[in-house]
Amino acid sequence: MPELPEVHALVTDLGARLGGRTVDRLEVVSFAALKTFDPPVSALAGRVIATVTRHGKFLDIPVGEVHLIIHLARAGWIRWREGAPVRTGRPGKGPLAARLVLDDGSGLDITEAGTKKSLAIYVVRRPADVPGIARLGPDPLDEAFTEQVFADILVTAGRSQIKGVLRNQSIIAGIGNAYSDEILHAARMSPFKPASMPPDDSSRLYGAMQATLRGAIARADGLAASELKREKKSGLQVHGRAGEACPVCGDTVRQVIFADSSLQYCPTCQTGGKPLADRLLSRLLK
Structure with missing residues (x-):
């Protein structure tokens, strides 16, 4: 399970790749992974990614005025894809849960191994709209955590x-x-x-x-x-x-x-x- 150090490193890596890029679409392959419906995933299309940050183990990708929040749970992971996605097999039968596609075809593959599916994806107006984020305690790396x-x-x-x-x-x-x-x-x-x-x-x-x-x-x-x-x-x-x-x-x-x-x-x-x-x-x- 990715924890604070790995999510922190993902923020650094993905921030360098995604900052200032324009989203073409979010393709949801495993509909059970998507935990929200308003705003719709179509709200990400055509909007620019500002940066990447985190809240505990939650990844936060601000896209325009909305936030794409990802919790990788026990067996989730993110892979950077340089080119356009290749269609293989039947949707929903492999580890792929969702794809964030940028305007040049590159983007992220969000995957989850195993049969116990706990990965969660949210599209929200504010990070605090995600219940798990709203309940978080203090961050141990924050200066205020004395x-x-x-x-x-x-x-x-x-x-x-x-x-x-x-x-x-x-x-x-x-x-x-x-x-x-x-x-x-x-x-x-x-x-x-x-x-x-x-x-x-x-x-x-x-x-x-x-x-x-x-x-x-x-x-x-x-x-x-x-x-x-x-x-x-x-x-x-x-x-x-x-x-x-x-x-x-x-x-x-x-x-x-x-x-x-x-x-x-x-x-x-x-x-x-x-x-x-x-x-x-x-x-x-x-």
């Missing part, structure tokens, strides 16, 4: 597990399953630790968050969209690496599997050497 703001968030979250707090988009925008694992590993903290924690722990976690996210952004800086997935995977220390050696201490990275997701962690670095039971109610703390 260590004190973060500490206050943790106090409010109380006994909630810190892993879930970091992933909750209405609390902090942009961090998902992968980078919450990475942040907690960098902070040497159990994913099941309560969010309300001593000031020294809160400070350490804030520093780990900033270093992890900004480091990932720096590694992705200047990369094309086609290179971002590979870069993300290569930079991860524990997420997706169950059974491998922790690059910090050499212990075996372990995982906890839930109904629809999993987390990875290092017992030596994060839980005092104690493996977490692979069940939802595990409560081993550092």
